[in-house]
Amino acid sequence: MSALLETPSRIEPCFFEGDIPRPIADLVVDIHSTTAELGKALHPDSAAELAEFVRVMNCYYSNLIEGHDTRPKDIERALAGAELEDEARPLALEARAHVKVHREIDVLHREGRLPSPTSIEFILWVHRRFYEEMPEEFRCVRLASGRSVEIVPGRFRTKAEEDVAVGRHHPPSSGVVGDFMAYFAKRFGMADAWASIRVIAIAAAHHRFNYIHPFVDGNGRVSRLVAHAMALKAGIGGKGLWSISRGLARGLEDNGEYKRMMDHADMPRQGSRDGRGNLSEAALRTFCTWFLSVALDQVRFTSAAFRFDTLEDRYRRLLRDLGHDAKAGELVSTALRFGEMERGRAALVLGVSERTARSTLSKLVEDGFMKSRTPKSPVRVAFPLDYRDRLFPSLFADHRIEAPAPPSFRFAR
Structure with missing residues (x-):
C-alpha cells in the first residue's frame, strides 16, 4: 500500500470545507424538531421504561445487519437470566451484551458523565464492554486469509496478521490504526464545540470509523453504539425512543442501501472540483444526506408506531x-x-x-x-x-404502518 494511503489524512474530508449543503442543513433542522416532540407527553419514568424496550429493538436490528437473527423474546430472556434453548443461547448472549452496553451509555448520558463519543477512550470502552460480555463462541474471528484470530476486548488492530479487507475496501494496515484513530478522535472531537455540525458529524464519523475498521471484529456494532452516543450528545436522542439501527437495516427503499451507501462513500476524490481530501467530498455529501434521511425517517416512524x-x-x-x-x-x-x-x-x-x-x-x-x-x-x-x-405494532415486523413517507432521496447506483 502506498505511503500516501497509510497517512491519517487518508480519511479526509471529515467535514465540508465550505458551507453546509442546504439539503443536509434542512434535515438537521427537521431532526431536531421531531426528536424534541418524541414522547413529549410521557413522564420521564415512563419514557425511561420504554427506552429499555427500544434498546432491544435497536440490538435486534443491529445484529440483523451482521446476519445474526435473534428473536426479541430470546434477547429478553437472556437479559432476565432465564434458561435458553441451546441453539438460541450464543446469539441471545451476544444480544444481551449489546443491550447492556447501550444501557450503560444511556446511564452515562443521564448522569452527565458521557465523554466525547469519538474519543479513543470511549470507543475502546465500548468495544471492551461489548466483548467482555460475549460468549466464548464469539471471542475469535476467521479472517479472509483463513487465519483464526482472537478478539481482545478494547484493543485496536496492531499486528500484521490482523490486517483485513472489507469487500473491495482495504482499511489502513494494523500498524498505523492507532495513528488513524488519534486523527479521527481529534477531527471529530471538534464537532462537540460546533452545534451546527454535531448532527452531521454522526453520519460522517460513522463512515470514517468503518473505513478505518480499527478492530479485528465488532466494528459495525461499535460504530452504531457510538452513533447512538453521538445522537445523545447532539441533543437528538429523543429520550432514547428511536433507533438508527432499524433504519440502517431496512433503508428508505430496500435493505441493501446501507452496504451500497457505505461502499459509495469509499470513493476517492473525483477531480479538482471534488473537495481537497483523499476521498470524494461529493460522495460524503451523498452519504450524509442518506444517513440523516434514514434518521429522520426512523424518528417519524417511532412516533407513528408508538402513537403516544x-x-x-x-x-x-x-x-x-x-x-x-x-x-x-x-x-x-x-x-x-x-x-x-x-x-x-x-x-x-x-x-x-x-x-x-x-x-x-x-x-x-x-x-x-x-x-x-x-x-x-x-x-x-x-x-x-x-x-x-x-x-406497538410493526416494531419488529414488516407489516405496513401509517407513518409519514420517507424523506425524498435520489440514490447513487
Missing part, C-alpha cells in the same frame, strides 16, 4: 381483553402520565377499598404490566414483550 397520543387507550383495551379489573387501566394511565406511584395511592386512584386496590395492582405486576424494584417500593408502568404487537 393513543397509547393509554390501547393499553386499556389490552387489559380488558386479558380479563383484568375494569379499572386497572386507570393505574396504568396514571403511571404513564405521572411516573412512579406509591402503592398506597392505588386505592385513591381507583376509588375502591385498599384490599381491592392491592389485588388489582398485584395482578398487573404479576402479568408484567407494572413493575417495581422491591415488593413494597413504588410501581411504574412496564411494556411486556409478550404483548408488544398489541401495544
Whole structure:
C-alpha cells in the first residue's frame, strides 16, 4: 500500500470545507424538531421504561445487519437470566451484551458523565464492554486469509496478521490504526464545540470509523453504539425512543442501501472540483444526506408506531381483553402520565377499598404490566414483550404502518 494511503489524512474530508449543503442543513433542522416532540407527553419514568424496550429493538436490528437473527423474546430472556434453548443461547448472549452496553451509555448520558463519543477512550470502552460480555463462541474471528484470530476486548488492530479487507475496501494496515484513530478522535472531537455540525458529524464519523475498521471484529456494532452516543450528545436522542439501527437495516427503499451507501462513500476524490481530501467530498455529501434521511425517517416512524397520543387507550383495551379489573387501566394511565406511584395511592386512584386496590395492582405486576424494584417500593408502568404487537405494532415486523413517507432521496447506483 502506498505511503500516501497509510497517512491519517487518508480519511479526509471529515467535514465540508465550505458551507453546509442546504439539503443536509434542512434535515438537521427537521431532526431536531421531531426528536424534541418524541414522547413529549410521557413522564420521564415512563419514557425511561420504554427506552429499555427500544434498546432491544435497536440490538435486534443491529445484529440483523451482521446476519445474526435473534428473536426479541430470546434477547429478553437472556437479559432476565432465564434458561435458553441451546441453539438460541450464543446469539441471545451476544444480544444481551449489546443491550447492556447501550444501557450503560444511556446511564452515562443521564448522569452527565458521557465523554466525547469519538474519543479513543470511549470507543475502546465500548468495544471492551461489548466483548467482555460475549460468549466464548464469539471471542475469535476467521479472517479472509483463513487465519483464526482472537478478539481482545478494547484493543485496536496492531499486528500484521490482523490486517483485513472489507469487500473491495482495504482499511489502513494494523500498524498505523492507532495513528488513524488519534486523527479521527481529534477531527471529530471538534464537532462537540460546533452545534451546527454535531448532527452531521454522526453520519460522517460513522463512515470514517468503518473505513478505518480499527478492530479485528465488532466494528459495525461499535460504530452504531457510538452513533447512538453521538445522537445523545447532539441533543437528538429523543429520550432514547428511536433507533438508527432499524433504519440502517431496512433503508428508505430496500435493505441493501446501507452496504451500497457505505461502499459509495469509499470513493476517492473525483477531480479538482471534488473537495481537497483523499476521498470524494461529493460522495460524503451523498452519504450524509442518506444517513440523516434514514434518521429522520426512523424518528417519524417511532412516533407513528408508538402513537403516544393513543397509547393509554390501547393499553386499556389490552387489559380488558386479558380479563383484568375494569379499572386497572386507570393505574396504568396514571403511571404513564405521572411516573412512579406509591402503592398506597392505588386505592385513591381507583376509588375502591385498599384490599381491592392491592389485588388489582398485584395482578398487573404479576402479568408484567407494572413493575417495581422491591415488593413494597413504588410501581411504574412496564411494556411486556409478550404483548408488544398489541401495544406497538410493526416494531419488529414488516407489516405496513401509517407513518409519514420517507424523506425524498435520489440514490447513487
